[in-house]
Amino acid sequence: THGRVTPVSSKELARHNTREDAWMAIRGKVYNVTRYMDFHPGGVDELMRGVGRDATKLFDEVHAWVNYQQLLIKCFIGPLRTVVKMDS
Numbered sequence: 001t002h003g004r005v006t007p008v009s010s011k012e013l014a015r016h017n018t019r020e021d022a023w024m025a026i027r028g029k030v031y032n033v034t035r036y037m038d039f040h041p042g043g044v045d046e047l048m049r050g051v052g053r054d055a056t057k058l059f060d061e062v063h064a065w066v067n068y069q070q071l072l073i074k075c076f077i078g079p080l081r082t083v084v085k086m087d088s
């Protein structure tokens, strides 16, 4: 998947919520954090709180200054596709 960018729906994102298959969205970008898991300075359990969903708020609450873009550069999957609901 070198150089390929795949838009991810929140439904798809939600399917990857285990330690062995962990995706996470931060500021509209989806990352596969499975391999980062064991390197997270805050530990596995903390990182697991944010998997399978948009973890922007959690992330910012703890360490808004951390340069995740650089740390996760090889883990980037694609933009989080947001669905606009036409019905009320």
Ligand code: HEM
Pocket: 024, 033, 036, 040, 041, 042, 043, 046, 047, 049, 050, 055, 058, 059, 062, 063, 066, 067, 068, 071, 072
């Ligand atoms: C600590 C990176 C997501 C909770 C850290 C540190 C880094 C880091 C670099 C060390 C910060 C420092 O010492 O200044 C990341 C990356 C994330 C991520 C790249 C995205 C994949 C999360 C999430 C949580 C979390 C979603 C959930 C709440 C923590 C906690 C610490 C920590 C509790 C320990 C803070 C401390 O001991 O002072 N993380 N983190 N992190 N992280 Fe994360």
